Amino acid sequence: MDSFDGAAFWAGVGWVALAIVVLLLITFGASRVAGRHNVIDTTWGLLFVGAAVVSFFASSGHGDGLRRWLLLALPAVWGLRLAIHVGRRSLGKGEDPRYEKLLDKAKGNRQLYALRMIYSLQGLLGLLIAAPIVVGAFEPRPVRVLAWIGVVVWAVGVFFEAVGDQQMERFRANPGNKGKVIDEGLWRYTRHPNYFGDACVWWGIFLVAADALPGVATVFSPIIMTLLLTVGSGARLLERSMSTRTGWDEYAARTSMFFPLPPRAKRALADS
Structure with missing residues (x-):
């Protein structure tokens, strides 16, 4: 057919x-x-x-x-x-x-x-x-190249989400970290590696569908998910509750909110 x-x-x-x-x-x-x-x-x-x-x-x-x-x-x-x-x-x-x-x-x-x-x-x-x-x-x-790019984007997303969650669990398991902000592993490069990963998962799934018509028309799906994660009930609400923790202001100042980037302090040192 x-x-x-x-x-x-x-x-x-x-x-x-x-x-x-x-x-x-x-x-x-x-x-x-x-x-x-x-x-x-x-x-x-x-x-x-x-x-x-x-x-x-x-x-x-x-x-x-x-x-x-x-x-x-x-x-x-x-x-x-x-x-x-x-x-x-x-x-x-x-x-x-x-x-x-x-x-x-x-x-x-x-x-x-x-x-x-x-x-x-x-x-x-x-x-x-x-x-x-x-x-x-x-x-x-038939499946074409764009779908396989989608699989790669999905895999990146699963990695960030799963590893980010695991690192957070390990951090919380240490009683000495109570009230502190995690600043290690993937959390050094983005304040929300799990949310970034979640967004990548849905952009990847969309690309698998967008490989052929009418899948491209479903672009609203990853857009909705990304907005929910960044300005909806995801990062915005979480950061509001995290803002009272020790070291949050310094962490937020040097760490990308969503997309993984090198910590700002390191980039400044490299430029000096």
Whole structure:
């Protein structure tokens, strides 16, 4: 098949949306058992695993085989790693202050408000961001060079995210570092290596889809993710809470906010 099958694609979108709804309803049930809504943070990565699995099977006989496998493997590896990491990190902890603050605005039933403002919104956002996965899976044209560039960008992203998370865990495990700012490993070059890695992952997945039409039209997906990570609920909120820590001002002054760069002090010394 040489042309994009629109009817099959929209049927696939429906199945992906259903999978996301089911995952979120299961998560909501789990939140009532756990007594906290931040369990959805663990499900966030799993939403894209579900989207990738459903898209893979729904696109059978419609999309290029190799691209379908890439768009199954890349989101699945990233999403499962993220879910495991977030799940382990949240064990034994209470509710996230972000969700407590949000639920304080509820005028009626807090759980219905949570379904609408936490679960529904994240579900819609997940469906939008998953667009390269779903669209790309139905593209019939063979994989070309741009897709392999996307795989490399994705791999860089997974490296920064996974290594950055591991370095942060090791730093936090040392009681002597309590109240301090991490300034080692990847964190010397960017204040948010995990967020930078997350953005690279989604630009990489987009490039796999953008290797053929109409995948290029899904560019809004990595743009949305990058904005969320930099000016949305990611770096901006985290830096607000980190600004009270010892050494933060000096660290922020010499370290790139997002894109990895050599520390500014070293560049100044080299120029002098």
